[in-house]
Amino acid sequence: MAEVSQQLQSSWFNPTDVFSCGLKGHEKFPSPSVYAPKLPSVSVSPSAEIVEGSSVTLTCSSDANPAAKYTWYKENGNPDVQRPSEEPQLVFSSIQSSDSGQYYCTAENKLGRKTSNNFSVNVKYAPKLPSVSVSPSAEIVEGSSVTLTCSSDANLAANYTWYKENQTLPHGQQAIYHLTSIRSEDRGNYYCKSENQHGQINSTSQFIDVQYGPKLPSVSVSPSAEIVEGSSVNLTCSSDANPAAKYTWYKENEDSPKASGQIFTITDVRPEHSGNYYCEAQNRIGHQNSTLHLIVVAGSMKSVAAGSITAIFLAIIFLCAFLFIRRKRSWKRTSEPGERPDNQAQENMGSVYDSPSAPVQRTPAEPHKDFCYASVIFSKNQEDSLYSNIRLAQPHRHKEEEEDEDVEYTTVNFKSSSATTESGNQKAAEELYELYSTVSKHPRV
Template sequence: MVRVFSTSNVNESLSSDVFIILVVFPGVLCVTVVQSQNGLRVTYSRTKICAIKGATVELSCVYMYPSTRNSPSTVDKSFWFTKEQNNECVDLTTDSQYADRVMHKCVGTRCTLRITNLRESDSAKYKFRLISNQLNGRYTDEPGVLLYVTDPDLKVQEITSYLKCHSSCPLPYHYSYVWYENGQEMPAVRYSSYSGPSVYKSYTCALKRFEDFPSPPVCAKGKTCNKVTYAVRAICASKGSSVAISCTYNSYGRIISKSWFSPGLSHHSGYHMRPEDLSRDPRYTGRLQVFDNEMGHTTLSISALNESDSAQYRFKFRTERSGWRSDVHGTTLTVTALQVQVTRIAAHQFYIEAELRCHSSCSEASRLPYGWFKNGKQLILQDKSSYNDFFCLEDEISCALKGHEGFPSPSVYAPKVTSVLLNPPGEIMENYSVTLTCSTDANPAANYTWYKKNGDSDFQPFSEEPQLVYSSIQSSDSGEYYCAAENELGRRESGHVIINIQHAPKHPSVSVIPLDEIMEGSPVTLTCKSDANPAATNTWYKEGKSLVEGKEGIYYFTSIRSMDSGIYSCKSENKYGQRNSSRLLIDVQYAPRLPTVSSSPAVEIMEGSMVNLTCSSDANPAAKYTWYKIDENTPIASGRIFTINDIGSEHSGSYLCEAHNKRGCRNSTLHLVVVSDSRTSVTVGSLTVIFLVIMLLAIFLLIRRKMSSKETNQTGKRADNKGQLNMDLVHENSSASAHGQPDEEQEDLYYASVSFSKNKEDPIYYNVVQAKLTRPTNKKEKDEDEEEDEDEEEDEDDVEYTVVNVKSANAISELRCQEKVEDSSALYSTITK
């Protein structure tokens, strides 16, 4: 129950209110006078608390602050503290002395501080602070809570017929107790009182979980009994120093044997634990002595202490009747090494300035003189626990207790050589497990930072662990690594390690230059690329057939041809595997090749029949076809096949097929001869008569040759030559027309031979043939030609010759072709713009 009485009405001149706080707890009555500031006030539940080392304690308080409905007040922050630095209170939750041992919690206006695993150093005055910017104040109420941490300090009191375990420090009701009779535990007794003690026996009590601090033994009913009383329950000593552990003892009967032992160093014999006399332990040879200078008093001395000497030491004896057993705890010895702590440091470019302190967890060591060592040499300093100096990265500093210089503290120094260990070493395959370990020698222990460089970028920190563990390393983890080790005294960097992840080829890709359409005759480059380590060997394939291989993966066409069109692919391969690329289509474009023209039917074309003229050309893109008649400029048809239905004599003549695409054009000609039916019958009869005439003439010439007439022979030769000339001329013209000589090989001047029947009303046939014009070169030849012409006129009265001068069909076609290509190119470029 808490009662608050205000005295503000007694003295109105006071700047703050004064409260008398009456705190009533079961068995506790506290009266605290508290002043309020700006209306803030704090009430502590208890102002003094006694607690046992290793236990848990809770400090609590309730705070109040002014608040109205229209202007509510709030507390921005609250915490507990014991220290002040730079005029600021240090929150206990941030104090390293209380690390992981304190917890602050507020529920409404009630706040609690819990401290676990109490130490003697926790003994202090604890205050609660409120911070409220709204009320313009930081408020700490008085008097706070005074906490005193101590041993249980138990005593056994004999009250008539029972024994009472009592502590000078108020103990909570929930504690359990342990009782010993003649040094042997009595498991059945668990309360603070024990009834029915026996005469001539000693009794000792302790708190459960604090058996290290039992009460001194007491003889029941004031009689003589067996008991051992230790001078101290715990001793803390520095490594290398000496310690003396003492106790007094009484016996009920004559002592037969006595010894010092340590339960942790005892050995088993059968089913029983038998303590071992430390004087026979080889680990203490030359370091242990036992002194029994006076009756009932013994001392165990151990010199040159080390950490392994930390243990509990007990004394036991036997008498003729009984003795002192070993269950009661004796003296606990803790041996700690000295430590050099860095309390202040200032870093400069080439050195540091630091203040060091020689520290021991034993409070006794703080009262002893020290010696300091720098790089193994003792410094001439006062016997202080602190040391201030300038240090380099290579300096090593240690301290020792005076007189125990052979047992110095571990040296403190900046990190020495820092290295990176790669596991496994050698080649690293993708998806393997890889560990990089950064190591150095440093005291205090170094903190590590890893740096990585990718490509041309700068090194970037990315981890602060001593190890980098890649459970399944990837190619993206490749790069240059190093680590830095740093402590309070300096920093060192390791050498650089390059991680090169090996893997089979990945994602091969193919490309072609030029990117747009490929023209025949142009240079073309195919490139194959893949992500591989080591570099892959690249092989090009066309339609499944290998072309070339090499690390560069480049295939050149200096002048690509149409036959190079097809589907290409690339295979990338190294010692870890292979991978095929996607397929690449190469489509080579070219102008039309020389067209081939034909007619169907191909032999005699009868008047009135149907004729198909066909034109074909190899081209990419596919060619378009246009038909012209030689003596006409206007196209007469388009398409690969030109069909003439009901052909007549007017269709006779030369036809030109022009194949063209956007890359160019070519043309070819075809000559048509149309024959009528009546002309065919006359021609057959004429051929028969001519054949008979030739046969008779041959017989006649044979007879004349036998007569050896010179005049007749000459006449026969002339007639024969004339016939041969006419036949050759007809054969030559027919051959030239049938074989379709190219336009560029034909002359611009042609003969047109036109035959008519004698009956003008009944035309027999129209025969249009091409014949070269032969010009006479001298007078003799000219006279012979005139004679031959006269003879031919006599034989063929119906034949008339007309010389026609025709403009070159090829020249016209080339101009027309050039115009079409230009138009096509312009159209194409407009589309792809």
């Protein structure tokens, strides 16, 4: 038998041939046939869809005698997937997506060798971690076109959903998201979700930094109340810009800037500071201006003085009314029969002085008219006069009675708190507040 095997190996034969041997004279009892392997076939278990992580077995089978030995190969992969063995199975205990591909096996014995047809292993798996790319990758300026692309390895093919700051973008399930004219409001974090029937996964966030020129600045004043002479004022300019804006302050009709920086401080406000101010917000993309109208009012001392003038004026009116009532009573007494006012008027006529500094002059009263004058001198080197002229109705009187009227002068001196006792005497004189009241009055009976 060994001699026959030796002869078969040394002679040329067709691998499909079948051989047997027998003893001479006993040809009716041949030995079992020997032959090379037939074309191997490949099967897979389980036969359903192959999902990543599951256990998969590939089996190679071939009819051969003597029994064949098998070797597995992956096309374009490692040629020695499994060492030759008598076991025809190739086992994946936890198959991975990288195991997908074309497999084939060979069956071989001493009489020959056969190779199977290719068998495709298609491993289904959920999407891998997606990546997001931005085009253009350089600086993104407002108004330009931007494209976001989401890429994820998946089997079956993945569908994509886009998000901005956890808000779904209305785009459909596409891997590419277009921003045809990007705006400053589009600035933020973007990411995508990749999903198929085997699972889903989100990408990491991609920050889109949209650069834009300053928006229209807003200007505020602090304190926001009335701006009083001598106080301190802060003007603040604010503008939305990317990159951050730089600020410059100007006053209308002046070429040179007043200040730079977001806050402009005027420490000692004077009336000449009134006017229109504007700030310019600027970055390398653009600039914008905003205007503010500033009004400076008189100081607190002038406000007090204005109140004092009002109070004095009211006091004069009350004084005139009081004297008018007294005079009216006097008219009634002098109009009684049998009385002669001539001598009595001569005896009772007199002058009243509230202040020795006010000279007294006697002037004849104008017929049929009584006048009350009030004059107020206020502020520095400037006189603001307030006159109150009241004409009082009178009954008909004798000419002698009209000529014998008494005149009262009242002088009220107010000294300014800003006057000093030494070198400020002249200044105090200039700031003297004076009130003159002249009342024409018939003498009492």
